[in-house]
Amino acid sequence: MASDTKERILEAALEMFSQNGYAGTNIRELSASLGLVKSGVYKHYESKEAIWNALLDEMIAYYAEHFGSPERLPPVPDSPEGLVTMTMRMVNFTVHDEKIIMTRKVLTLEQFRDGRARDLAAKHFLTGLTEMFTQVFAGMMDKGLLRKDDSAMLAFAYIAPISALIHLCDREPEKTEEAIRQAEAFSRHFIRVYGQEDRSE
Amino acid sequence: MASDTKERILEAALEMFSQNGYAGTNIRELSASLGLVKSGVYKHYESKEAIWNALLDEMIAYYAEHFGSPERLPPVPDSPEGLVTMTMRMVNFTVHDEKIIMTRKVLTLEQFRDGRARDLAAKHFLTGLTEMFTQVFAGMMDKGLLRKDDSAMLAFAYIAPISALIHLCDREPEKTEEAIRQAEAFSRHFIRVYGQEDRSE
DNA sequence: TATTATAGGGAACGAGAGGTCACTTGTCAA
DNA sequence: TTGACAAGTGACCTCTCGTTCCCTATAATA
Numbered sequence: 001m002a003s004d005t006k007e008r009i010l011e012a013a014l015e016m017f018s019q020n021g022y023a024g025t026n027i028r029e030l031s032a033s034l035g036l037v038k039s040g041v042y043k044h045y046e047s048k049e050a051i052w053n054a055l056l057d058e059m060i061a062y063y064a065e066h067f068g069s070p071e072r073l074p075p076v077p078d079s080p081e082g083l084v085t086m087t088m089r090m091v092n093f094t095v096h097d098e099k100i101i102m103t104r105k106v107l108t109l110e111q112f113r114d115g116r117a118r119d120l121a122a123k124h125f126l127t128g129l130t131e132m133f134t135q136v137f138a139g140m141m142d143k144g145l146l147r148k149d150d151s152a153m154l155a156f157a158y159i160a161p162i163s164a165l166i167h168l169c170d171r172e173p174e175k176t177e178e179a180i181r182q183a184e185a186f187s188r189h190f191i192r193v194y195g196q197e198d199r200s201e
Numbered sequence: 202m203a204s205d206t207k208e209r210i211l212e213a214a215l216e217m218f219s220q221n222g223y224a225g226t227n228i229r230e231l232s233a234s235l236g237l238v239k240s241g242v243y244k245h246y247e248s249k250e251a252i253w254n255a256l257l258d259e260m261i262a263y264y265a266e267h268f269g270s271p272e273r274l275p276p277v278p279d280s281p282e283g284l285v286t287m288t289m290r291m292v293n294f295t296v297h298d299e300k301i302i303m304t305r306k307v308l309t310l311e312q313f314r315d316g317r318a319r320d321l322a323a324k325h326f327l328t329g330l331t332e333m334f335t336q337v338f339a340g341m342m343d344k345g346l347l348r349k350d351d352s353a354m355l356a357f358a359y360i361a362p363i364s365a366l367i368h369l370c371d372r373e374p375e376k377t378e379e380a381i382r383q384a385e386a387f388s389r390h391f392i393r394v395y396g397q398e399d400r401s402e
Numbered sequence: 403t404a405t406t407a408t409a410g411g412g413a414a415c416g417a418g419a420g421g422t423c424a425c426t427t428g429t430c431a432a
Numbered sequence: 433t434t435g436a437c438a439a440g441t442g443a444c445c446t447c448t449c450g451t452t453c454c455c456t457a458t459a460a461t462a
Contacts, residue, residue: 046451228419
């Protein structure tokens with residue numbers, strides 16, 4: 001019946017753009033990877049740039065759907081260990097999911113060329129997670145799990161290192177496991193530094 | 202007299218590669234920006250790839266010369282405020298020096314394609330500064346300026362946020378001043394958290 | 403059954419890419 | 433003065449790019 005080729009073109013485009021960048025990708029290879037001849041692609045998109053725009057639209061929509069709205073906030077952990085668990089679930093997912101890896105790579109490669117890629121990169125790499133964890137940490141302070149402090153600053157101090165490790169995994173995938181361990185070690189270090197010490201046991 | 206054209210070609214290449222990437226740069230434009238015709242470039246480099254390799258060689262040499270050797274370590278600050286000063290001098294330099302900005306951008310754009318770019322990116326973006334500050338923080342702990350702790354972990358927790366702000370400046374230059382203020386705020390926050398509290402005044 | 407829209411194949415086009423080559427010019431050493 | 437060489441020019445080559453056009457096969461529709 002009707003084709004899902006239009007979708008498959010976007011998948012292939014994500015794969016190739018994330019490896020070679022927009023300029024380094026050519027339609028012939030892209031179509032070939034789908035078992036098509038290149039003119040076939042033009043039945044679904046009118047140009048290479050149209051493919052790029054459609055891909056960006058999809059990435060923007062995906063981001064908005066999954067991280068965009070305030071009601072998407074993760075639950076505030078009930079214990080310091082809960083923060084570690086939540087963080088590691090996030091990290092493990094984000095450094096192993098191929099599609100998300102490729103999305104980050106594309107944004108990395110095109111952030112200086114395309115304004116929309118730049119904006120999305122900014123959110124993806126830093127501001128989005130920082131805003132999210134600002135709320136999380138504020139909640140943890142209310143619960144007495146963290147020392148009262150500037151929750152935005154704490155979120156920044158927490159997310160930037162995690163984000164750096166994620167980028168490290170994208171760049172050097174063979175170090176992924178080590179980076180994950182380091183993320184966990186950092187998370188525990190963070191709790192040790194910022195956690196409330198007055199828990200009597 | 203004799204030409205510095207070979208040098209100027211590398212400068213122009215850095216500029217164009219950092220904007221449009223290797224694949225997105227063409228020799229005609231590159232030569233034109235030097236007032237040459239493209240065949241003139243081939244008197245100095247045998248191919249586009251040769252230009253790229255020479256540029257990478259230069260970046261690697263520059264990095265090795267300025268940050269590579271242990272004796273290049275910055276002096277250990279004498280006070281918490283000294284850490285802020287030293288950090289802000291570094292940050293101000295690195296986000297305003299055009300050549301360094303372009304170097305970071307090139308490494309960002311080519312890190313997934315070229316192994317040497319990948320390695321240099323890893324050092325530039327995280328491991329180099331982290332190793333440097335591991336030493337600095339160890340020194341500060343010896344002087345009693347910081348709580349005794351894992352100096353490598355502290356360096357990572359300090360450098361990753363700073364590095365994130367530097368990348369933010371590359372991506373969104375209009376936010377440079379704001380990022381600098383945030384870097385300073387973070388540096389002071391860091392000292393407040395990790396500094397020795399037993400200074401009586 | 404006849405028709406028509408859709409997905410794809412294949413050849414071809416123009417533009418622009420990287421690269422070559424014969425030629426000119428200026429400079430310096432012998 | 434002459435010869436050699438480095439630096440730059442402009443025409444040209446080949447290849448590949450994005451894109452277009454026309455053809456076919458298929459499957460749904462009237």
